[in-house]
Amino acid sequence: MKNTKVSDRLLTVPASPIRKLVPFAVEAKKKGIKVYHLNIGDPDIKTPEVMINVLKKWTTNPIAYGQSQGQPKFLESLASYYNKLRYSFVKTNHIQVTTGGSEAISMALFSVCAKGEEVIAFEPYYANYNSYAAINGVKIVPVLTKGETGFHLPSRVEIEKKISKKTKAILICNPSNPTGTVYTKDEMEMLVSISVENNLFLISDEVYREFVYDGKKYFSILEFMKKYPDKMILLDSLSKRYSLCGARLGMIVSLNRDLTDGVLRMAQGRLSSGFVDQAMAEKLTEVKDSYFASVHKEYQTRRDVLYKGLKSIKGVYLEKPEGAFYTIVKLPVKDSEDFCQWLLTDFRYKNETVMVAPAAGFYGTKGRGKDEVRIAYVLNINDLKKAIEILRRALVEYNG
Ligand SMILES: Cc1ncc(COP(=O)(O)O)c(C=O)c1O
Structure with missing residues (x-):
């Protein structure tokens, strides 16, 4: 046989x-x-006690599907989290809840690239980008960063050398897993400028946003999102921020309507993220500073x-x-x-x-x-x- x-x-x-x-x-x-x-x-x-208490007091039965975009109360909590970071332009309709930041990565790659198209990433980068690129038929084009420079970005020329006709996006992780690098304002401005001049998406994975040390200033992609609403895509997750790795909750935030509409259609195909997880995580507004x-x-x-x-x-x-x-x-x-x-x-x-x-x-x-x-x-x-x-x-x- x-x-x-x-x-x-x-x-x-x-x-x-x-x-x-x-x-x-x-x-x-x-x-x-x-x-x-x-x-x-x-x-x-x-994990914060206010979240665990939701599980301790759980009575809802049966545990149903949630909404495909995310549960309304959870979406509101997320919007207020971004508002508290002074990005008051982020509304619930700009947020798609995903099953972990992992699903956000996969959906973003699928959304910006056709099969065989390219995304630039700075190596060493989060290893699972390779998995999701393979799954979605996307080619990651690496640009080398080095230990001696704390894995900060090379020159604009070095980065632009890697842009081809097939390039659709630049993907960064800031603060970075695996290097621990936090990009400076100048670096972020350079990336935004490259993406604008070359008509590329800039996708920023910021699941470690709160983990920046020595009082260093942090520049989120959200700083640039209002000015370049079609190009900036934020990938986020609650896994590290609230020690919620097992809850499997992440999100895509974008002002690009075509993107969020399309991502929602994909999300409808997989029905919903965890209902219990979101009920627990919506308490994030009650987590004390x-x-x-x-x-x-x-x-x-x-x-x-x-x-x-x-x-x-x-x-x-x-x-x-x-x-x-x-x-x-x-x-x-x-x-x-x-x-x-x-x-x-x-x-x-x-x-x-x-x-x-x-x-x-x-x-x-x-x-x-x-x-x-x-x-x-x-x-x-x-x-x-x-x-x-x-x-x-x-x-x-x-x-x-
Ligand atoms: C850089 C980065 N992005 C995304 C993720 C995915 O996290 P999760 O799927 O748990 O939200 C991780 C997990 O380690 C990560 O390190």
Whole structure:
């Protein structure tokens, strides 16, 4: 009998560099080894109590579908969140609720590109952009950014070199996962100017908006949306902001009517995002500023502990991350994927090890990032210190 074959395009969807070593971590844990997870940005901070209380007091039965655009009360809460950030022009009809920021990425790529068209992104970039590009038949054209410059943008000339007849958009992540870079006002203005002059969409993934350190000023795409309503697209998510990763809620915000109308039609095709999730998340207007203040303080301290600890390891190179809760770190190894796997399969210190993500999967160009890893600082300070110590000892042993 003939083998029934899956599609060629399915084979183009890459494995997530963040999750692909998970089976080795599972095996290690089965053997009773403690694994410190620095590989994935799943925050350990508690979800706000006002949201959890909705679940505790839940009585609605049955749990029905919601509306395709999003639940009206949730949409109102989101609009008031943006208004509080002083973007009072954002109204509920500019917002499409998505099932996680992940769906927002996928819908945005589908919306701006025909099959085979191109989006420029700055590598290293969020690895799942590759997955969603593959799923939607979009080609990501990478522009290199470098550790030595804190992964800030190259010159306008370097960026414009990559624009072709097929380019439809520039996709940025600000603050950046995986680099922790926060783009300056000048950088944002340059990107806006490139997008306007070349008639491109500028898509900004701002799921880490609140995570900007050292009092650095942050420039959202929302600053430019009113002036260029057809071109600016914001991708957003509640996952990190309110420690709601499992609630699966994100959004697309745009003043481009063709875009929001089309996205709504796609959203109708998948019926609705989670009804319970939205009921919980609509309480975001009741989350006190002190919640963010303490979360922010905690992450900035973690960033400092991680930076200081890693800097003190021989052969390790990194610049101080400015935002989000990730950093790309150069290690004294030739093949970081081999090292990351070895950490899980062979190395133990006091019966513990760490899991980090090999960085190659965050690059669009083959061969890049082979001596780098991405580290997520989502552990409490005590565990983070232990994980750094394990990494220090592991590098000594790995390099013989
Ligand atoms: C840059 C970036 N965008 C989008 C997402 C998707 O988040 P979610 O689907 O949980 O909203 C993530 C998750 O880690 C991310 O890091």
